[in-house]
Amino acid sequence: MEQRLANSLIMTVNEKKFIENALVSDIRVDGRRPFDYRNLTIRFGSEDGSSEVQLGKTQVLAFVTGQLVQPYRDRPNEGTFAIYTEFSPMADPSFEPGRPGDSAIELGRIVDRGLRESRAVDTESLCVIAGKLVWSIRIDLHIIDNGGNLVDAANIAALAALSTFRRPECTIGGEDGQELTVHPPDVREPLPLIMHHFPVAVTFGFIGKENIVVIDPTHYEEEVMGGSLTATLNTNGDVCAIQKAGGDGVLQSVIMQCLRIASVKAGDITSKIKSAVESYNTQRALRKIKRHNPSSAVSNAAKHNEESTQVNTETKSIQQSSDTNTSASTHDVTNIGSPEQQSKTLKDAVKPKHKKRKKSTSNANAS
Amino acid sequence: MEYVSPEGLRLDGRRPMEMRQLRAELGAVSRADGSAVFEMGNTKVIAAVYGPREVQNRSQQINDKALIRCEYTMANFSTGDRMRKPKGDRRSTEISLVIRQTMEACIMTHLMPRSQIDIFVQVLQADGGTRSACINAATLALADAGIPMCDLVTSCSAGYLNSTPLLDLNYVEDSARGPDVTVGILPKLDKVTLLQMDAKLPMDIFENVMQLATEGCKAVANYIREVLLENTKQLENRRGV
Numbered sequence: 047m048e049q050r051l052a053n054s055l056i057m058t059v060n061e062k063k064f065i066e067n068a069l070v071s072d073i074r075v076d077g078r079r080p081f082d083y084r085n086l087t088i089r090f091g092s093e094d095g096s097s098e099v100q101l102g103k104t105q106v107l108a109f110v111t112g113q114l115v116q117p118y119r120d121r122p123n124e125g126t127f128a129i130y131t132e133f134s135p136m137a138d139p140s141f142e143p144g145r146p147g148d149s150a151i152e153l154g155r156i157v158d159r160g161l162r163e164s165r166a167v168d169t170e171s172l173c174v175i176a177g178k179l180v181w182s183i184r185i186d187l188h189i190i191d192n193g194g195n196l197v198d199a200a201n202i203a204a205l206a207a208l209s210t211f212r213r214p215e216c217t218i219g220g221e222d223g224q225e226l227t228v229h230p231p232d233v234r235e236p237l238p239l240i241m242h243h244f245p246v247a248v249t250f251g252f253i254g255k256e257n258i259v260v261i262d263p264t265h266y267e268e269e270v271m272g273g274s275l276t277a278t279l280n281t282n283g284d285v286c287a288i289q290k291a292g293g294d295g296v297l298q299s300v301i302m303q304c305l306r307i308a309s310v311k312a313g314d315i316t317s318k319i320k321s322a323v324e325s326y327n328t329q330r331a332l333r334k335i336k337r338h339n340p341s342s343a344v345s346n347a348a349k350h351n352e353e354s355t356q357v358n359t360e361t362k363s364i365q366q367s368s369d370t371n372t373s374a375s376t377h378d379v380t381n382i383g384s385p386e387q388q389s390k391t392l393k394d395a396v397k398p399k400h401k402k403r404k405k406s407t408s409n410a411n412a413s
Numbered sequence: 414m415e416y417v418s419p420e421g422l423r424l425d426g427r428r429p430m431e432m433r434q435l436r437a438e439l440g441a442v443s444r445a446d447g448s449a450v451f452e453m454g455n456t457k458v459i460a461a462v463y464g465p466r467e468v469q470n471r472s473q474q475i476n477d478k479a480l481i482r483c484e485y486t487m488a489n490f491s492t493g494d495r496m497r498k499p500k501g502d503r504r505s506t507e508i509s510l511v512i513r514q515t516m517e518a519c520i521m522t523h524l525m526p527r528s529q530i531d532i533f534v535q536v537l538q539a540d541g542g543t544r545s546a547c548i549n550a551a552t553l554a555l556a557d558a559g560i561p562m563c564d565l566v567t568s569c570s571a572g573y574l575n576s577t578p579l580l581d582l583n584y585v586e587d588s589a590r591g592p593d594v595t596v597g598i599l600p601k602l603d604k605v606t607l608l609q610m611d612a613k614l615p616m617d618i619f620e621n622v623m624q625l626a627t628e629g630c631k632a633v634a635n636y637i638r639e640v641l642l643e644n645t646k647q648l649e650n651r652r653g654v
Binding site for chain 2: 148151152154155159163164165272273275279280282283284285286287288289290291292293294295296297298301302305306309
């Protein structure tokens with residue numbers, strides 16, 4: 047199927063024949079039945095918004111990060127959302143360092159289409175100031191080991207990471223309602239993303255002359271198969287995306303049968319993701335209690351004293367995040383958050399010259 | 414926004430199950446081994462095929478079949494707002510890959526080992542359904558180049574707006590962010606080789622929409638067959654047979 051590279055997996059004719067012949071009697075090389083999914087394990091990293099998915103021998107890491115940016119002009123009140131794929135050369139001999147290859151782009155597009163077009167993530171809730179500031183969600187997918195069926199694994203990893211990602215809370219205040227405060231996670235609990243539904247990708251391979259259908263092909267089977275179909279479905283039985291990019295032709299009835307099987311599998315996988323996320327969330331809550339317990343009395347007492355410094359960290363984080371934003375709004379922000387005398391000393395200690403210059407330029411721009 | 418009026422007419426005056434006008438022309442590029450222009454309404458695509466010829470990059474040579482390469486580009490002036498897009502952005506890379514794999518399915522590559530076939534498609538005017546138009550143009554160009562194929566591949570899109578299945582979406586309907594199903598079939602074998610879908614659609618409705626798109630593909634196939642037959646007759650006349 048794929049453009050053969052010099053150092054890709056080369057299988058002998060005998061090996062290929064063996065896989066095809068075994069399938070005629072409903073047996074696959076790894077002992078599964080044609081419609082058995084491989085073992086799926088989902089683990090989470092120490093930080094919010096990272097996940098590691100293992101599907102058989104395939105391993106995929108996903109990281110979700112958020113940043114405040116200016117929205118696209120045609121959608122001023124929607125957050126943005128992008129997927130980046132990284133095919134590490136250590137995962138497979140045919141992955142080459144440098145620019146993403148065709149398969150990397152296709153994978154990114156399938157995952158992207160499944161999540162974006164079906165509106166799985168509520169992008170409107172990511173808007174902070176319409177037309178000015180929105181959250182941009184970035185998903186990085188790293189392929190650690192290629193054991194076949196990267197699309198499904200990457201899609202599950204992206205879903206798991208998205209459902210554990212939390213963005214810091216933002217509030218707008220001030221006289222004109224344009225002043226922004228980003229609250230660091232230790233002041234206000236960060237907010238999870240709003241996920242409407244979980245579009246799960248399920249891939250089928252069509253092998254041999256009779257187009258025998260197998261679910262979740264391994265990389266050996268991928269080498270043999272004449273075509274593949276990736277269906278992205280959610281638990282309501284909605285089809286969110288389909289990709290069958292050429293390859294062997296199949297009958298329409300076979301496609302509908304695949305969709306029905308996929309919808310069952312999507313239900314299984316969704317419940318697996320949800321239970322994994324739930325256990326992560328309880329662990330996260332427990333961790334929080336442990337962290338606060340020993341010094342709870344102290345922290346309570348010290349809270350008021352700390353508040354001013356906290357405010358300062360808030361302003362600092364804003365300065366970093368809103369570099370792309372107009373300088374006028376940064377200037378506003380520094381004015382609101384902090385009490386006058388304290389902030390002056392601290393702020394001046396950080397970077398007085400830069401600040402002054404910025405102020406003057408912003409004033410010049412305004413006038 | 415209303416995409417289907419109460420009278421059952423679409424924005425451009427078509428009925429829900431009506432296709433745009435098709436036009437095809439063979440031999441548009443003189444230097445190419447095979448070429449074609451294909452129009453679906455205001456969407457206009459040109460395709461050129463070179464090959465089978467010697468493999469340019471030896472390391473890519475395949476010993477038991479032909480190497481197929483495909484490049485999809487959109488002309489800067491093809492869309493409403495003229496802009497210079499970087500060559501090889503994600504979308505066009507994906508479409509190149511999709512067209513290549515679709516064409517690979519119908520070309521009898523095992524007859525031409527150690528050779529390569531290049532397919533170039535360029536969008537001259539984009540008004541929705543460029544993917545389908547490109548595949549249809551590529552099929553015609555391949556047929557014009559006399560490359561052995563087991564069947565023609567034809568493609569058509571369908572959508573679902575205002576709870577009505579619509580055939581052959583134009584740009585305005587395509588950018589409504591509704592479901593968009595692109596189907597490519599091998600009409601004689603009655604098999605689906607290309608199937609792409611966006612947005613959310615219940616499974617039973619999806620089946621209807623896919624069925625509609627398949628019917629569209631069959632209509633395109635009939636038209637393409639006519640064009641090819643006409644072309645062959647002309648060639649025959651020129652030879653004076």
